[in-house]
Amino acid sequence: MSNFDLKELQNCDKTSWDTYKPYFDELNQRPLTEESMNAWLTDWSELSRLLDELGTQAYIDTTLDTTNESFRERYMNLVENVQPQLTQADQDLKVRLLESGYSKDDIALMLRNMRNEADLFREANIPINTEITKLTNQYDQLTGGVEIDWEGEKLNLSQISVYLQDEDRPTREKAWHAMKAGWFGIRDELNEIFLKLLKLRKQKASNAGFSDYRTFRFRELGRLAYGPADCLDFHEAIEKSLAPLVDEGLANVKAGRGLDAIRPWDWLPERGMMIQADDLPPLKPYETEDELIQGGINIFNQLDETLGRHFADMAENGLLDLESRAGKAMGGYCARMASQHKAFIFMNGIGSHDTVQTLLHEAGHAFHDYEGTQPLIWQEPAPMEFCEVASMSMEMLSAPYLVKEKGGYYNEKDAAQAFLEHLRATIFFFPYMATVDAFQHWVYTYDESEGEMTADMLDAKWLETEERFLSGIDYGDDIEFRKMGWHRKLHIFQIPFYYIEYGMAQVGAMQVWRNSLQNGADAALESYKSALALGGTKTLPELFAAAGAEFRFDVPMLSGLAELVQAKIVELEAIVNG
Template sequence: MKFKDIPYKRVDMEEVKLSFFELIKEQKEAKSGEEQFEIHKKAYGLIDKVLTQMTICEIRHSGNTADEFYEKENDYYDEKKPEFDDLKLQYSKVLLESPYRPYLEEKIGKVAFKNIELQLKALNEELIPLMQEDNNLKSTYHKLIAGAKIDFNGEELNISLLRKYLTDSDRNVRKEAWSKLSGFFAEHSKELDDIYDKMVKNRTAQARKMGYKDFVELGYCRMNRNSYDRDMVKNFRDQVKKVFVPLATKVHEQRREALGLDSLKYYDNEMFFNNGNPAPIGTPEEILKWGKEMYSDLSLETKEFFEFMYENELFDVMGRKNKQAGGYMTFLPDYRAPFIFANFNGTSSDVDVITHECGHAFQGYVARNYEVEEHRDITMETAEIHSMSMEFFTDRYMEKFFGDRAEDYRKMHLADAIIFIPYGCMVDEFQHIVYENPDMTPDERKAAWMKLESEYRPHMDYENDPFFSKGGFWQRQQHIYVDPFYYIDYCLAQTCALQYRIKMDKDYGKAWESYLELCRLSAREFYEPMLNKVGLDSPFQDGCMKNIVEELTKTYF
């Protein structure tokens, strides 16, 4: 069924509540593990039904944040989703305390039960009002960003549509575009500071109600960090500072030389070539068509996947006014269908959608029919391996999208992957600082960001920009507002994707088989044992980053 034809009906949470209570009663009266699992399959059906309608609402609201109907529906779920999460948790607790838990663990998996334990540490009924408030703050932030009206060269643009000018080959054009972007954030800085300050204090209050010192531990529980902690993450960041920042600095110096500049400024930060970054040669419709051809050739599995996506119109990728910024992959459980949301804007990021988001969607498609639905419930540091690695596996097809600049794209893509890791770690350390010190003022947060810039991005020069030079750059990063502690997952995953880059240079077929096995493993294994099973080193392992730097330096630098 095409997405546009999928019907939407608001979830009646009172009916859902009664259904959960009935399932809980059945589970408590069950006489065997086998009977409990049969009841559990009914719970899958209930949860899938609710999540499908919530997801339809999310996609349609994201597509037009000014649509009054779906704005009201979104407000409804902002209020009701914490109640739904609490109902799921009450139900899961019965499984956790079941006398037949050994059978259920064998059937569903130890990872799933560890995740239930984390959820119990992350939520109780007392938190619902605070979680509802947090959801409202997220929606307020999304609406503010999506509603940006930036006047540039006589056009009224949102942030997504401005992006092509931020990477214009004419330095004066991109400087002016960055100035306009800075002006938007400066104009709304007080509002953004207030939203974030309320978020930090709200999340801290949630953590303290759960008995935690600060939000960091609660945030880790909510991210389902089921096999590593903040000390391991710090060790990873320390490795990045020691051996990866110097590599990134080398990449920035190569960029400076390629651009023919005496020094790099912040408006040069996303530029790689003096004649401009490679841009797609086709229309959005052609990019989708070429994506279909690419995935048809890559493997039988990707051919089947993309044809399903294409035929059912499971994309919303055209940039337009009032559309939420950014991109994501989500899943419609009742239809066993991934969905890709993005904003095409005429830059190379349009192709990244066809590689990155399709990496997510491909894994979702591979695992879509698993009987044990917990096996589809991957954590983010694993999910991002699927997407970032797919970017590298599809590198060989870039002539389709970039013509005679395909090799420029490949060079830019690798360089961008390298310089991203220090930035991503900086975002993560910033959030640790903020949530460990929740009473910081907005100015203190901005000062903390500038200090981290000097450690992770020493090349960065904001000149005298009135907003970015004062430590406001982080307010562009929606994950900091909406998905606390998510961003390090990109860094961990990029570390694994770079390992695949190195592997595929040696034996592409063997690397693809490892990747396909990773997709099929989904959430059956804990993070580090799963990496070991497919032949990847854990980013937490001492020496992992050093080995990657040595391999990349030997081959590319």
């Protein structure tokens, strides 16, 4: 039975489907019995790991240098000439497995997920997915290629953000207007891309027999533990319990700084962050990428030896690309390297505290990948809502180690300021999150029999939704730009409905943090690690429970956590102001 030698793949053309086809043919023809099942699953899984990592690496390369044509061609070749055949071949094997009736406890959940995917699968959607991937890639190209004139230099959107966080308010204002011009320059193209995506997504849902995209997408995202109505309830709980706290916080900042208004350049909505809190200059945690990495190694070693080793492993193996540079795609992400059982972190560091915070966050994802390894590739991915608990808890559990004497980047006062800003941002983020999610609920349930969707309608709805949750920012004459807020949220273009996960996870992470305060850091960390180690072998509520948290998002839960955060904020303010 063994023409199934994956080592031989090393010498073949990795960019051609012909290389992989014989392996899938063999898997498709191999007789399946109780006895042969285990080896069959393992072979298929190992092959899938190779292909998964090949695609991941090709994608990573395109984001490291968006101007490199050969990277782009290689990635697009995989998208167009390998991925469609792979999807079909995988589907055939999934059907074989499901039809065999084989099951065992440790793969029951994996089989449930596969059944869900197989039920949604339609051959007609393969070319549509290819189209969608091309369009979402265009979003990266367009936003990555924006050139902003800044004092004789050309900056990209990531690079301008260093000035958007400048301690000098007029500099921030100037940078904000410069950035604005960049987004206006690609406005029409982004509108066009999104309206195309909308049509394609609706077509996918309809092909799969669903009357609306939202219902389809909830199934596609594997949201089996909650539905659209739960999300709408969560929005309402945020509106009732957290939005008033944010308004109060903004009013305090306004009064404290003697400002006549909070303007958009005083505020980073995506991060829920106030700039220049308490009129202190922004933190400057490090100078070089090496210093940033060394700080990470120190912090994670202090926190937990195993986690520290994982991070050092990434540093040693070139799996960290952290600093911003021209041509790099925007944003930050952590990618699982399924074959090596490692992870890669991509970021656009600019020397700010925000960069440190992002590193702590992405490291949490990476630890999940390292810790969550399972025998079969399909047992590994946890639901996204829990993946973000892994990353967001790491941001909070690391906080005590931000001080230099514990390996971090700051003196005591600056460390207190950093965590203070993080806690404020944690609460301030919820209204923005609710805006992004509620906007999409409207977009994908809008009834086009009342007229075709237009960019103007999207703009108007964004404005209305943002005002519902977040009324305290004064945009002055820049309402037109405020309406385009949805352009600046990559998720809306690339990963529809994937955002409420951050809100749910933040509620989980705050509970993990609460445990560390009430039961001690070690106990909280042990639960955290044991939950990570489960990978995707448990349901979402079970994973929350393993981490010591409840999967609940009502007013009492949100108010209780907000109270704890407020108390800590008062404590930290005393250190910052003392």
